[in-house]
Structure formats: C-alpha cells, structure tokens
Amino acid sequence: MATLTESLLGSDLLTLAALDARGIGALYETAAATKAEPERFRESLRGRSIILLFEKPSLRTRVTFEVGPARMGAHAFYFDHSKERIGAREAVKDYGRNLERWVDCVVARVFSHGVLEDLAASAAIPVVNALSDRFHPCQALADYFTLAERLGGEDGPSAGLDRLAGFRLAYIGDGNNVCASLMHGAAILGVEMTVIVPEGYEPDPGVLEECRGLARRGGVRRGAIRVTHDPAEVRGAQAVYTDTWVSMGDEAEKVARMAAFAAYRVDQRLMSLAGRAAVFMHCLPAHRGAEVTDGVIDSKRSVVYDQAENRMHVQNALLLHVLGSA
Ligand code: CP
Numbered sequence: 001m002a003t004l005t006e007s008l009l010g011s012d013l014l015t016l017a018a019l020d021a022r023g024i025g026a027l028y029e030t031a032a033a034t035k036a037e038p039e040r041f042r043e044s045l046r047g048r049s050i051i052l053l054f055e056k057p058s059l060r061t062r063v064t065f066e067v068g069p070a071r072m073g074a075h076a077f078y079f080d081h082s083k084e085r086i087g088a089r090e091a092v093k094d095y096g097r098n099l100e101r102w103v104d105c106v107v108a109r110v111f112s113h114g115v116l117e118d119l120a121a122s123a124a125i126p127v128v129n130a131l132s133d134r135f136h137p138c139q140a141l142a143d144y145f146t147l148a149e150r151l152g153g154e155d156g157p158s159a160g161l162d163r164l165a166g167f168r169l170a171y172i173g174d175g176n177n178v179c180a181s182l183m184h185g186a187a188i189l190g191v192e193m194t195v196i197v198p199e200g201y202e203p204d205p206g207v208l209e210e211c212r213g214l215a216r217r218g219g220v221r222r223g224a225i226r227v228t229h230d231p232a233e234v235r236g237a238q239a240v241y242t243d244t245w246v247s248m249g250d251e252a253e254k255v256a257r258m259a260a261f262a263a264y265r266v267d268q269r270l271m272s273l274a275g276r277a278a279v280f281m282h283c284l285p286a287h288r289g290a291e292v293t294d295g296v297i298d299s300k301r302s303v304v305y306d307q308a309e310n311r312m313h314v315q316n317a318l319l320l321h322v323l324g325s326a
C-alpha cells in the first residue's frame with residue numbers, strides 16, 4: 001500500500017488507463033479494509049474538503065461521494081452545475097486555479113470529457129472523473145471489485161483480482177462511457193471481454209487501440225477484447241453486463257436508439273445462453289423493460305446492488321490514496 005500511496009498521491013483519475021494492475025490491487029486492498037473495518041478510517045481524511053461539481057443528475061455517485069468522505073472525517077459538498085455548465089461563467093482554467101486554493105480534491109461529472117482535462121491541467125489538486133461522455137472509471141473500479149470479491153470468496157478481493165485473468169465478461173448494449181472504462185479495466189486485468197453492440201454503436205476505436213497498448217505495457221498474457229454485433233456471442237460468459245441505451249446527453253436520439261437496441265435486451269433467454277453461474281451486472285439506473293427485464297435484474301444472478309454499494313468503498317480507497325492517507 002505504501003508504494004501505491006506514493007505513486008497515486010496527488011494523481012488525477014480521469015480514465016482507468018491511468019492505473020496499472022498493481023495500482024488497482026493496492027486500491028482494492030484499501031477498499032476491502034474500509035469496507036470491513038470502517039471505524040479504522042473514521043479520522044483518516046479529517047480536515048479535507050472535496051467539491052462535487054455535477055452537470056448531470058446522479059443518485060449513486062453523488063450519495064457515495066458525500067457519505068463516503070463524511071465517514072472518513074472529510075467535508076464533501078455538492079455544487080450544482082445542472083443549470084450552467086462548467087466554463088460558462090468563467091474559463092475552466094480560472095475555475096481550476098480558484099478551486100485549488102480552497103479544496104483538496106475535485107470530483108466532477110461533466111458532459112464533455114475535455115472539461116475534466118482542462119480542470120486537471122489547471123488545478124494542482126486531484127481531479128476525479130465522476131462520469132463524462134467518454135468514461136466512467138469509478139464505476140468500472142467498483143464493478144471489477146465486485147467480481148474480485150466473488151471470485152476471491154474467503155480469500156478476499158485481492159486473491160479474486162488475480163483470478164480475473166481470463167474471466168469472461170460480456171458487455172451488451174451501447175459502446176458508451178461505461179463500456180469504455182470496463183474495456184480499460186479488462187485490458188489491464190486480463191479479462192476476456194466481448195462487446196456486443198448494434199451496428200453504429202461500437203466503442204471508440206481509439207479506446208480499443210489504447211486497450212491494446214495497456215495490455216502490452218502490463219505484459220498481460222490472458223484476455224482480449226472482441227467487438228461483435230451478435231447477441232448470441234454472450235454464450236459462455238461468466239458475467240453479462242448492460243447499461244442504458246440512452247445515456248445522459250443522448251436523449252434527442254431516443255427513438256432511433258430504442259429501435260436499434262431492441263434485439264440487445266438482457267432477458268431470461270439471453271441469460272440462459274451465458275454460463276450457468278453467470279451473474280448479471282448493470283451500473284444503474286436501469287430502465288426495466290428496455291435494456292433489462294424485471295425477471296433478470298430481480299433474479300438471484302443479479303449483483304447490481306453490490307456494485308452500487310462498492311462504489312463507495314472503492315471511491316473511499318481512491319480518495320485515501322490520492323490524498324495520501326492510505
Ligand atoms: N452508476 C451511476 O453512476 O449512477 P448515478 O448516475 O446515479 O450516479
């Protein structure tokens with residue numbers, strides 16, 4: 001943990017590509033500790049202030065970034081940007097240069113990923129991506145932690161993390177921000193990820209290329225990312241993951257999207273094609289009857305509320321590491 005604290009201290013987390021397997025392992029070790037023994041961390045962030053800048057709605061991200069820091073003694077406060085985008089009143093650069101004088105960390109949810117990059121470039125404090133149009137790294141961190149917990153069982157998530165190499169994850173739906181961060185994680189951890197999307201909704205080829213680089217750089221021997229249009233390719237998956245067909249910011253395309261994705265719904269039939277023990281995953285919010293049926297999301301295979309809970313534990317760990325209190 002000590003070495004990672006040094007390497008993540010003061011770091012931004014704009015995409016998961018900023019981490020390597022060792023870094024994720026250290027974060028998960030801390031996350032497991034904050035989850036198992038929260039009282040040990042009650043004073044860890046005493047006196048720290050964290051601003052939450054949100055241009056888009058949120059339940060999970062907002063609540064976990066408010067409750068989590070409060071449990072570690074920090075003051076996290078919400079700054080509503082739903083009516084005025086960051087950069088509208090004053091330059092993003094000036095925004096960053098002001099914030100660094102008052103707070104210890106910025107957590108931001110934005111329409112344009114570029115705004116996060118500009119904030120990070122102008123402020124000397126850590127900037128954490130709480131979802132952008134391109135990536136959702138905190139979500140993917142929680143998702144792989146959830147799988148690592150399950151695979152690790154009594155041995156714990158750290159052991160489970162090693163067992164993720166070669167794990168078969170099928171992502172079905174839109175090649176969006178959540179998909180992109182899951183791809184980064186897959187490349188770093190050696191997960192075999194099948195991305196199943198309708199034509200025209202493929203993930204960004206630049207992200208695929210970046211994933212190849214991440215796998216090479218990490219010397220990852222197992223796992224590969226495949227993109228297909230065929231829902232039947234869910235066959236053999238150990239986890240089936242989906243997300244909304246209409247992300248925040250895509251509302252104008254709703255009618256076309258509902259038609260394009262109709263054959264990509266996760267229902268009992270699709271789950272029966274996956275492995276018998278396959279779990280169902282979703283970042284939430286879910287649109288019941290659209291991308292997933294009630295029967296699947298409410299079934300024993302569904303781990304969606306574990307994912308939601310783990311958002312808080314991995315984010316707490318992240319804050320402890322970037323603020324140097326792990
Ligand atoms: N999964 C997720 O980020 O949920 P919210 O949009 O509610 O924060």
Ligand code: NVA
Binds near residue numbers: 177178243247283284
């Ligand atoms: N892809 C979704 C995720 C919501 C948590 C969106 O961007 O709206």
